Amino acid sequence: MNMILYKLFQDNPGLAGEVAKFCRTVPGYQTAEADFASQADQISRLVGPECYFPFEAAMNAQLAYEARAYYLFGLGLRRELLSALEPDDQSPICASTPTPTATARKKASTI
Helix, strand or coil: CHHHHHHHHCCCCCHHHHHHHHHCCCCCHHHHHHHHHHHHHHHHHHHCHHHHHHHHHHHHHHHHHHHHHHHHHHCCCCHHHHHHCCCCCCCCCCCCCCCCCHHHHHHHHCC
């Protein structure tokens, strides 16, 4: 049962593409994305990519946990069900740690 719920709510390989497609239609998203890329580039230049990329990965992981929790709570799921969604061999709520964005990696490689 837990694996069925996990696959239903978390193990969805097409989700990232669908979210990206949706975000492109949200007013202001592309501006916010460009602003973030600009700020990320500035910070990466100041502290160096060897410091910035681990920071960005940790921040993305934390934000992914929060986003997933908001999503699941938005579905009206109770804490007991959220706990049941957590497979024994996976991290809670977020199964993997996101890596630095391609934009930030590309910009850092040109520094």
